[in-house]
Amino acid sequence: MLAHLPILQVIVPLLAAPTCLILRKPSLVWLFTLLASASAFVISILLLQQVMAEGTLIYELGGWSAPWGIEYRIDKLNAFLALIISGVSTVVLLAAHTSLEKEIPQDRQTLFYILYLLSLTGMLGIVTTGDAFNVFVFLEISSLSAYALIALGKDRRALWASFQYLIMGTIGATFILIGIGLMYQMTGTLNMADLASRLPEVPQSRTLFTAYAFFIVGVCLKLALFPLHLWLPNAYAYAPSIVTAFFAATSTKVAIYLLIRFTFSVFGVEFSFSVLPLETLFLALGLLGIFVASTTAIYQNNVKHVFAYSSVAQIGYMIVGFSMATSAGLTATLLHLFNHALMKSALFLALGAVVYRIGSAELNDFRGLGRQMPLTMTAIVIGGLSLIGIPLTVGFVSKWVLVVAAIENGWWPVAALILLGSLLAVVYVWRIVETAYFKTPEPGRKPVKEAPITFLAPVWILVSANIYFGIDTRLSVEVAQAAAESLFGVSP
Template sequence: MIEHLPILQVIVPLLAAPICLILREARLVRWFTFIASALAFVISILLLQQVQTQGAISYSLGGWDAPIGIEYRIDLLNAYLLILVTSISSLALLAAGPSLRKELTERKETYFYVAYLLCLTGLLGILATGDAFNVFVFLEISSLASYTMIAMGRDRRALWASYQYLIMGTIGATFILIGIGLMYMMTGTLNMYDLAERLPEVQQTKTVFTAFAFFVVGVCLKLALFPLHLWLPNAYAYAPSIATVFLAATATKVAIYVLLRFIFTVYGFEFSFSHLPLQEILVALGLMGVFAASIVAIYQDNVKRLFAYSSVAQIGYMILGLGIGSKTGLTATLLHLFNHALMKGAIFLALAGLVYRVGSVNLKAFSGLGKQMPWSMAAIVVGGLSLIGVPLTVGFVSKWYLVLALLESNWWPIAVLVLIGSLLAVIYVWRIVEVAYFRKAMQDSAPYKEAPLMILIPTWILVLANIYFGIDTSFTVGLSEQISGVLFEGAK
């Protein structure tokens, strides 16, 4: 059984999805979905342990060895992301019961869980596969499921958000497919590690440069890098709360993984950064994303949209770390990738509790909630402090390594800009704190009860993780530095 863990990681949620349609009853389906996700989480832990003790795992599907057959390959990088995706998925599903009962009809709930499991399957498949075309296939599975989940939002604007995401997502997927097709045309292989061996022979051709450009643009659209982020704010704002939690904490992180995998493993660091102006492009777009999205976030009255724009800014930090082109910069990206999932997971889960009780995420509705819903609001405050980068939170650790990488590269003006960008986060977080704690509750509204325990428990697990991994960084920093070293060594 142990040797089949790579394929079980993907098969478990994939088989669970159609079984949900057979079970039908919403409560039964909810717990079945949670068990499938929790089992995937256990598998991801076992895979990480196996990789740390034995090295990278290669699994050939159907007994056909790579590069002829499809290979699943698990190394430190994707094992790290597998744990992140499955843990966030399981925590989100813990809170799904009360949240979805409030936001969806019982008939829709079952279909939501089916789409959720298919989205999880797609994300895990992207991480596990060692085949470039398989990346596209799983990307489409996760994307189609995401469009479905977003469209189920109770606000009619959810349909427009889903349609907007579908159009932009399709453009991104088309660009990725063109890039993969051109790579196949030049090398005759789709296996990533075989591509890495064959591409150097033809890397000076215009076709390979074109393939790289198409692929990077397509992935950047999927990960919502400024200015290709236009689909993200509405998608997060109008999707059901649990869908927002799951997508905000995982989907863009997996897209960043794809970018890292192709830059370092397939094309190689030297080609990506020496032959093309990728460094200048990533640093410029990353910084513009930080400032543009943070400024727009300040003026948002819909709190989910506010934190959606904040996500675009945080993606800017991750891309900036990658653009530095150093081990410390890559470590900062990997750290923030993990830490941002903890921050946004906690914040959007807390917002799910507010939607359950208040029925609105408009900033005015937050008046006086600091006293009426102290645990939910405290979770948002801790998540906000982490976004700012206050010491003893995970956000501080990420930004410390990012600033350190910039200073190592003697880019101190950009380090100053990163600190200024963090001050912008203070403004939009303070707007929420000011309304919740320093304004009286609206007179025409009855006092609100605290969010249900089934929402509060996973929320505070993530809140405590924000603090714990901000103090004890041995797992996150240790693994990120190890992965960064391996990727740079492999790139050589």
């Protein structure tokens, strides 16, 4: 059983998806989905323990050894990612049943859970597989289900948002496919480890650069790197709240994983950062992303938009860490990946609770919520503080590690810019705080009650995680550090 964990990680949610069709009744389906996601979570915990103790796990699918067969390769990096994805998915699902009541008609709820599970399968598949083409397959599984999930949003603008994402996402996926195709053409292999050993032998031809360029641009589209982020804000704002909470924490992270995996493991640091001007490029785009997106976030009137733009900015921080091409920088990126997943899932889920009660996420409707929904608003405030990077929250730990990495790298102006960027977060978070606590609600509006416990419990689990991992960083920092070091050591 334990030996099969790598494949079970993917197969459990994959098989659970069609099973939902048999169950039909939404509440049953919800419980079943929760169960499937929770078991995926347990599997990822076991996998991480195994990997930390024994090193990389290799699982040959159907007993066919690589490079002929498909192999699943679990190292510290992807075990860490799988843990984030399945963990957030499980906690977010706790609130799904309540949230869907208000947002999705009864007859489509089963469909929702099926799509959700498929999306989860896709993401877990991307991170666990060791085969480049398999990556593309899972990418399509997760993306297609994502388009449909976003389109389920009750606002009709969700359709347009989904369509926008469909176009951009498909371009991205096509680019990735072209990149993988070119790699295959040059080396005759699709296995990542095999690719890594063969690519250096290939002369540095134009094909190699083209392959890399296509792949990177495609991935950057998926990870919403500024200025390729245009699909993200609307997709996050109009999707059902649960979907936003899940995607904000995971989907862009998966793309960052691909970026890291292919840059460091497959192509190698040597090629990526010495031959190509990747350092300057990513540093500039990352910093621009931080400032442009944070500034845009300040001017949004829909709170979901505010946090969506903030996500683009936070991706900027991860990319800055990535661009350093040092072990410390990569640790910062991975750590922030984990921490940002906690912040954004908490924030968007809390927003889901607000939407559940008042039916909108417009900033104007937040007036007076500080009194009417004290626990939910406190959660948003703590999530916001974490986003700013106040000590005792995860945001502080990320910021600390990132700034230390920048200074150690001799980039002290970058360090200053990173800190300046977090001031912009103060502005957009405080707009929400002031509206909720200092303004009185419109006279006509009925007072609303606090969100139901089914919402508050998962929100506060995530908020507590924000504080817990801000105080006890052993898990997150150790794993991130180990993963980063292994990427700089030997390729998988």
